[in-house]
Amino acid sequence: xxxxxxxxxxxxxxxxxxxxxxxxxxxxxxxxxxxxxxxxxxxxxxxxxxxxxxxxxxxxxxxxxxxxxxxxxxxxxxxxxxxxxxxxxxxxxxxxxxxxxxxxxxxxxxxxxxxxxxxxxxxxxxxxxxxxxxxxxxxxxxxxxxxxxxxxxxxxxxxxxxxxxxxxxxxxxxxxxxxxxxxxxxxxxxxxxxxxxxxxxxxxxxxxxxxxxxxxxxxxxxxxxxxxxxxxxxxx
Amino acid sequence: xxxxxxxxxxxxxxxxxxxxxxxxxxxxxxxxxxxxxxxxxxxxxxxxxxxxxxxxxxxxxxxxxxxxxxxxxxxxxxxxxxxxxxxxxxxxxxxxxxxxxxxxxxxxxxxxxxxxxxxxxxxxxxxxxxxxxxxxxxxxxxxxxxxxxxxxxxxxxxxxxxxxxxxxxxxxxxxxxxxxxxxxxxxxxxxxxxxxxxxxxxxxxxxxxxxxxxxxxxxxxxxxxxxxxxxxxxxxxxxxxxxxxxxxxxxxxxxxxxxxxxxxxxxxxxxxxxxxxxxxxxxxxxxxxxxxxxxxxxxxxxxxxxxxxxxxxxxxxxxxxxxxxxxxxxxxxxxxxxxxxxxxxxxxxxxxxxxxxxxxxxxxxxxxxxxxxxxxxxxxxxxxxxxxxxxxxxxxxxxxxxxxxxxxxxxxxxxxxxxxxxxxxx
Numbered sequence: 001x002x003x004x005x006x007x008x009x010x011x012x013x014x015x016x017x018x019x020x021x022x023x024x025x026x027x028x029x030x031x032x033x034x035x036x037x038x039x040x041x042x043x044x045x046x047x048x049x050x051x052x053x054x055x056x057x058x059x060x061x062x063x064x065x066x067x068x069x070x071x072x073x074x075x076x077x078x079x080x081x082x083x084x085x086x087x088x089x090x091x092x093x094x095x096x097x098x099x100x101x102x103x104x105x106x107x108x109x110x111x112x113x114x115x116x117x118x119x120x121x122x123x124x125x126x127x128x129x130x131x132x133x134x135x136x137x138x139x140x141x142x143x144x145x146x147x148x149x150x151x152x153x154x155x156x157x158x159x160x161x162x163x164x165x166x167x168x169x170x171x172x173x174x175x176x177x178x179x180x181x182x183x184x185x186x187x188x189x190x191x192x193x194x195x196x197x198x199x200x201x202x203x204x205x206x207x208x209x210x211x212x213x214x215x216x217x218x219x220x221x222x223x224x225x226x227x228x229x230x231x232x233x234x235x236x
Numbered sequence: 237x238x239x240x241x242x243x244x245x246x247x248x249x250x251x252x253x254x255x256x257x258x259x260x261x262x263x264x265x266x267x268x269x270x271x272x273x274x275x276x277x278x279x280x281x282x283x284x285x286x287x288x289x290x291x292x293x294x295x296x297x298x299x300x301x302x303x304x305x306x307x308x309x310x311x312x313x314x315x316x317x318x319x320x321x322x323x324x325x326x327x328x329x330x331x332x333x334x335x336x337x338x339x340x341x342x343x344x345x346x347x348x349x350x351x352x353x354x355x356x357x358x359x360x361x362x363x364x365x366x367x368x369x370x371x372x373x374x375x376x377x378x379x380x381x382x383x384x385x386x387x388x389x390x391x392x393x394x395x396x397x398x399x400x401x402x403x404x405x406x407x408x409x410x411x412x413x414x415x416x417x418x419x420x421x422x423x424x425x426x427x428x429x430x431x432x433x434x435x436x437x438x439x440x441x442x443x444x445x446x447x448x449x450x451x452x453x454x455x456x457x458x459x460x461x462x463x464x465x466x467x468x469x470x471x472x473x474x475x476x477x478x479x480x481x482x483x484x485x486x487x488x489x490x491x492x493x494x495x496x497x498x499x500x501x502x503x504x505x506x507x508x509x510x511x512x513x514x515x516x517x518x519x520x521x522x523x524x525x526x527x528x529x530x531x532x533x534x535x536x537x538x539x540x541x542x543x544x545x546x547x548x549x550x551x552x553x554x555x556x557x558x559x560x561x562x563x564x565x566x567x568x569x570x571x572x573x574x575x576x577x578x579x580x581x582x583x584x585x586x587x588x589x590x591x592x593x594x595x596x597x598x599x600x601x602x603x604x605x606x607x608x609x610x611x612x613x614x615x616x617x618x619x620x621x622x623x624x625x626x627x628x629x630x631x632x633x634x635x636x637x638x639x640x641x642x643x644x645x646x647x648x649x650x651x652x653x654x655x656x657x658x659x660x661x662x
Contacts (some may be wrong), residue, residue: 057356057594086482087498089597090624094610107595107606107624111482111498118595139485142632150319165312165661175317176620182324 029064029122030054036061038083038117046073051122060118067104067121071131074119077108078136084112088133091143093151094120097178102151104130123153132158150176169198276301280643284313288391288647291657295634295646302642307635311628314661322621326586327353330621332423337623337659341380341601342422343372343412345659350425351506352596352607357427357589359561363550365429366507371545372415372424373598374538375442378449379408380601380654381531388528388651389460392469397456404452407445414438427587428562429555439546446542453535460528470525474637474649481522484636485629488603489530490653494522500599512541524652531654561587586616595624602626602654623662627655 029052034040039053039061049072052064065073077085090107101122108117123130132155134140144155145164152174155161162168166175172185184191283294292313298306318333325333334349335342347369354361361369386401409419414435416422424431460466476486481494491498499516501509517533519526555562563582564575589611597606606624630653637653638646 056592058358060594062593088485089604090595090606090608090622092608092620092622092624094593094620096612096619105593105608107608109504111496111503114503116504116595118593137485138480138483139629139632142628143485146628165315167312176320180320182320 034061034063036115036117038077038085038115039063041080041082042073042077045076049073056118060116062118062120064103064120064122067123067130070104070119070121071133071136074106074108074133075136077117077119083110085110085115085117087111088137088139088143091133091140091147093147093153093176095151095176095178099125101125102128102153102177104147104153106133128153129156130154131156132161134158150174152177277305282646284310288650290387290651290655291660293631293650293655293657293660295650297638297643297646299643304638304641304643304646307638307646309631309634311631311657311660314657316662318662319621319623322618324617326616327427327589327618328586330618331425332421334623335421335423337625337662338380338600338602338627338656339420339658340383340656341376342420343376343424344380344598344600344605346422346425347373348596348598348600348605349607350427351598352594352609353427353589355596356592356594356609356611357561357587359428359556359558361429361556362553364433364552365554365556367545367549368430368434368554369425370507370509370512371442371542371549374541374545375408375411377538377599377601378535379405381535382408384531384601384651384654385456388648388654389456389466391647391651392466394460394463394466397459400452400456404445404449407449411438411441411445414441426555426562428558429553433554439549442542443546446539446546450536450539453532457532461532467525469645469648470528470652471523472521473524473641473645474652475521475523476633476637477522480636481633484633486603486633487626487629488600488654489527489534490603490630492517493519493526493530495520500597500604504597506596506598512544514538514541524648527652527654588614588616589618597624600626602656602659603630623659625659625662627653627657628660631655631660 031052032054034053034055036055039050042063043050043053046065046069049066049069050063051066054062056062077083085108087109088106089109090105092105092107094103094105096103101124104121104123106119106121108119109115110117121130128151130153132140132144134144134155135157141158141160142164144158145160145162147153148155148158148161149163149165163170173180186194278299280297280299281294282297283289284292289295294310294313296308296310297304298308318337321333322330331346331349334345338345351369382401382405386398386405389395389397389401412422413419415438416424416431476484476494478495481491482496486494486496487498487500495518497516497518500506501514502516514537515533517530517537519530559575559578560582563569564572564579568575569579570576589609591611591613593608593610595606595608597604599605603626604624605626606622608620608622608624609618610620610622611618634646634650634653637649641649
């Protein structure tokens with residue numbers, strides 16, 4: 001009987017929701033009328049690249065853009081004197097699961113005009129790639145690294161594209177994706193074994209640090225070696 | 237907008253004494269050309285376990301002699317993915333995660349998170365709750381700044397301010413404890429209000445703290461502000477221009493020290509901050525000394541806000557009078573069927589949110605603290621909960637600030653940024 005009552009702990013028992021399984025039609029973005037001057041101007045300047053807009057939580061303005069043109073649009077928002085969104089408060093992403101697009105979210109604020117704007121760029125789950133805005137705002141450097149680290153979104157043209165919070169050789173995937181289990185992909189014992197068997201020296205050598213600055217893909221060979229339990233176990 | 241530029245009468249001449257007369261500066265004892273030490277390039281590792289990194293932070297430094305040529309911060313040692321954990325918890329359960337991020341100013345994080353959730357759900361909290369939260373946030377701004385003040389002073393060798401600051405912090409700890417039962421992990425807020433109303437005698441306790449605190453602050457001020465050694469260690473160290481500070485994402489006192497007049501309380505006012513009379517200190521040079529001055533002045537302004545908030549603290553209920561949001565009292569719950577059902581539903585299911593997303597920024601003690609929550613129709617748990625971490629963004633600038641400085645200055649720069657690693661790694 002008690003099993004029928006939905007509880008806050010259901011999700012723990014049900015496990016993670018699949019990211020790759022498509023259960024519904026491609027999303028349609030809301031197209032509510034907006035009187036936010038920036039959104040009106042965006043519509044005039046970019047037309048088709050603005051794929052949705054809405055007011056959320058009472059007075060917060062959200063606009064959805066074509067992810068292939070994000071750099072162009074954000075540069076316009078920063079440099080156009082009528083907009084002047086000089087402050088990039090936050091760069092993050094949302095994974096809704098169920099095969100819906102992963103959305104990169106930019107929280108922007110214009111100190112000159114005292115206006116806030118949220119820009120969301122939806123990316124198809126099988127093609128998580130978007131232009132980096134780090135050349136426009138230095139602050140996007142670490143924030144985009146975190147999005148890459150947590151969601152696996154690749155930022156093209158990023159100056160220092162590598163993981164930031166997780167270890168550089170972390171190979172379990174991207175923790176904040178909905179298909180990532182809450183307790184990680186490996187068992188507790190396997191995680192402990194890997195932690196104990198890692199080569200501590202490599203964290204101190206200059207050439208490894210330099211190597212760490214390369215994109216993750218360049219070191220795929222290293223990771224496959226690590227993944228083989230025979231290999232890492234045998235060295236110790 | 238009111239604006240205040242911090243001016244110190246002594247001036248910025250390190251060869252000027254307290255009384256304005258020139259004195260022999262102890263900082264340049266020998267009038268000889270500096271020998272060339274730039275002979276060896278080294279890679280040294282500061283941290284992760286090091287008292288001067290203010291947490292589990294690792295700085296890999298490339299040195300040329302004693303000059304820092306490159307700093308590579310390595311973070312993530314405290315990573316526990318609070319954002320992921322939040323996706324498995326109901327709105328009220330997440331509160332306990334928020335104060336574990338910044339354990340130096342936990343109430344600001346409790347309040348900021350709840351403001352965001354309430355905004356998403358369209359819940360308007362009571363007037364009393366608003367003022368109480370303003371009091372708690374300003375109190376914790378002092379709390380956070382005091383820790384920064386003490387530890388930064390000790391990093392440059394001043395031990396006394398550390399003791400004075402921690403004595404005052406202890407009083408705020410006691411205020412936390414009598415309000416919430418905990419000293420650090422306060423978890424004081426709930427959707428639609430607070431865990432509990434202010435206990436009897438709490439405001440008097442706060443008033444007595446406010447009556448003695450400015451004197452202690454003035455004493456610390458007299459020990460540091462015109463101190464030759466402190467000035468020598470901080471002026472011109474880690475300077476950044478206003479334009480760069482904005483571009484690199486600095487917020488809070490760090491940004492204002494560089495001369496950008498941006499304070500969330502003034503520019504995106506929340507909880508009637510526009511009706512409080514206070515000034516925002518703005519620096520000029522963007523160096524460690526200006527950051528110090530800005531924080532000192534912010535503490536004085538917080539005291540002003542606290543006095544005003546205590547004046548206007550209204551009576552009435554602290555929680556929203558909506559049975560679908562606030563828990564009923566235990567007595568009602570045990571005697572009234574309706575209340576028991578509401579209690580049961582709230583505990584087992586949680587509070588359903590409407591579809592949407594909400595970004596709520598408040599002025600934390602470290603900078604702009606944003607809470608971003610995303611929900612789908614009827615969700616009792618967030619689809620995504622994101623913290624816009626002020627310390628994380630502030631720390632990312634350290635490579636730029638420390639370049640070309642000495643190793644000892646790197647420690648000072650790191651301290652002056654006021655970071656907390658619990659929130660950087662989350």
